Amino acid sequence: MASAASAWDRLGMHLRDTQLLGSIQSTLYWDQNTRMPSGGAAWRGEQLTLLARQLHARQSSSLYADLVAEARQAWASGEHCAQQGRNLDLLEQDLRRQQALDPELVASIATAKAKGYNCWQQSRAASDFAGFAPALQTLIDLRKEQARQLQEPRSCWETLAQPFEPDLNLKRLQELFAPLRARLPELVKETRAISQSRTMEWDLDEPAQQQLCEQLLRSWGRDSAITCMARSPHPFSITLGPADYRITTRVVPGQPLSCFLATAHEWGHSLYEQGLPDQSHQWFTWPLGQATSMAVHESQSLFWENRVARSLPFAHQWWQRFAEAGAPLTSAGDLWRAMNPLAPGLNRVEADELSYGLHILIRTDLEIALLEQGLAVQDLPNEWNQRYGQLLGVQPASDAEGCLQDVHWSEGLFGYFPSYLLGHLISAQLSEAMETEIGSPEEHIAAGDVTPMLGWLRQNVHGVGRALNAEDLVQQVTGRPLDSAAFLRHLTAKLNRLATL
């Protein structure tokens, strides 16, 4: 009979190979988005489907179930600490989910994701929603079937949102978003006076932008031995191994700060990953070493983008570097205003801090409608455009600028969008707690040293991993439940400052 100790080891070895396979999948995804010629798409889709099948087989196998059960038995007999108990809770939850799924469905979803993504790329380029609609319908049908098979005591949308926001439900989501639904449109109206175009009248060439991005990450302590930067149509951050962190950005013509801010944003994601509990191979294996939710992830990227890079003291330190790179700036204020345009636009990724939330509210409502309220796929563009008109006062000239702009639905990612806005709330609430404990971010930025802030985040957020879910983490760090107050305070303060400077 195997000893109790070896039950842990054997489970650990099984999980390690699962992580290896998962990280291979991520490497293929990285390549798909940064290098792969378009002709490679069909074969890549098949590679990803093969890996999805393999992963599902591993994660739902009776062999694996036995390993988890043995480890649970060892734990129940007093071995190991509470942390390992939490690891087992998370593994058991995932095992139940994997076992509930038909392998054919898993393969179909992987194939539909790859096809949907390619179809979306073509349809967006041609602004042809009708061409994309069948792929989207397939993804919705498959995801509904997935939720049905999972048989959780949750609605369809809630079930699909679990991988991104563990324990979130619709009631709580609407409670958190209600003050924003009320206040954001008012603020947009109030600030019409200080609005300005997001498209600058100047631009920076690509090498200049790249150099500024490299300077930024150097000043934030980037270690090039474990990180790399590339270009992709959609900026993202990804971790491919315990010492292999990558980010991508893009250069947008006419928006000379877009690449710089995207770099700050994606680097924030990467810092969270880099700071997860002990990224030795051992911890890389266990769930506790992983990110706890996409909203917490987003709170970290937003911290570095909005609290640091868009702050006034940051502009004081950087405006001359931008001027040297060719930007027609004559003061810190010039850069700061350029970093903080207020112009409700059509595009989520390029949106300002104020209107960003409205982009998310629209998407959240629409995907709940698609999954749970019978909104027909063909009616999506019309619904989308109406809401943009109502909430933001803008109308997409084409579906490429409208409901085809984001990649998420093309990969069947439903339940993901709210994390972006929850991230704003979390980031604001964490920033207030940081200020109380070690002084405001602005003071540290003015002092030219990000180390204390990074240290605080490492200790209070990154190092927690999945030991706590998002809301419990916020409660622990800030001493109160998550709400939208801090975010609205931050927005109001910034708007006042923009109006007076």
Next chain:
Amino acid sequence: MASAASAWDRLGMHLRDTQLLGSIQSTLYWDQNTRMPSGGAAWRGEQLTLLARQLHARQSSSLYADLVAEARQAWASGEHCAQQGRNLDLLEQDLRRQQALDPELVASIATAKAKGYNCWQQSRAASDFAGFAPALQTLIDLRKEQARQLQEPRSCWETLAQPFEPDLNLKRLQELFAPLRARLPELVKETRAISQSRTMEWDLDEPAQQQLCEQLLRSWGRDSAITCMARSPHPFSITLGPADYRITTRVVPGQPLSCFLATAHEWGHSLYEQGLPDQSHQWFTWPLGQATSMAVHESQSLFWENRVARSLPFAHQWWQRFAEAGAPLTSAGDLWRAMNPLAPGLNRVEADELSYGLHILIRTDLEIALLEQGLAVQDLPNEWNQRYGQLLGVQPASDAEGCLQDVHWSEGLFGYFPSYLLGHLISAQLSEAMETEIGSPEEHIAAGDVTPMLGWLRQNVHGVGRALNAEDLVQQVTGRPLDSAAFLRHLTAKLNRLATL
């Protein structure tokens, strides 16, 4: 009972998944060489080991053996054509080899390759052969064990060379190389008078070099939907899917033509892959759709590098473009001489056409000595340096410039180097046949149209795939057995021209 037809289908499906896994492995290799930060190496090694284990398990499984046996039975009963018989021959040969190998050895080799490669990178940077020696010793031991387990009626070196040059043996190799051993050193001496340095007194900046490379491939009909270009420390060509062909190059300071010629070379490799028989998924699955040998591969890369890009008519067409990019050239002759330096140097990859063969003869002799004649690893640098002194009249100042310059041995690739020189012989002999049939390459280049040459290669070489091995292919296309006469004729003609122009 399964029908005979379904035996083929089931075998095809199994092979297809094998190809998917193999191409995933290749994608990881591509990433490792083009993007991965150095910190990612250990985890990447584990990913590759996992895939190597999986692939070996698939390719040696009794399930797979049964599929091959069933297909063979169907074939014997008269189904399908001779081509499928050849496919089965090749599959059975590979199956025997895979079954002969201990899975632990397969995993150990994969791990040792990844470690060896990383160790080599560090040791080369530090010119520290002693630091690399243990990794090399491990690889030699593992490869010897592999040859032992394969139990073929061949010597150790011959066994290891089979994946690169099917059916090659040492006797035939020495027969083919003997005239070169005699003649090349003489030619080197004779041409001392017209020698010149390979390091130019001018350089081109990186963007200019990149633009010239892009122009070159555009003029050669590159389809960017199925190809991509990147940078890596060591230029290579790789195919990641039926419509996903990639090449890498590098910019070498002080050698403004290096990147351009490497692009021509790697593109030649890629054209061979792009022209393999019907790259539909079906054919991608079967061995006949693959390259027949590394020497044939090399013959194709050398054709575009040496016969085309280094030719005088090419210089006539391109010198002004180089001049516009900043090169201080005033005539086609200037570019042509710069493209054809004759200076025995220390580096294989940067070697001229004449001394290139000597680099290979040295490596071939040394790896046979390491594997079969008891040369001790620690004596390698000394042996290497002695031979370079004797044959090329140069002495490496460090092992980085000497026996640490090439990647091959660090990945345990023994038996590969001769393919490079055999590629020169094949390229020369094929070029003479091309000239007889459709006119000389120089005429086509002067006419500014590479299409007839590419068409001839497609029809006579690329489209043959693995239907014929390298020497049978040469016999079929040129009407006579492979030898070194055409290559020596080509060299002599070029040297005479260089001496007189």
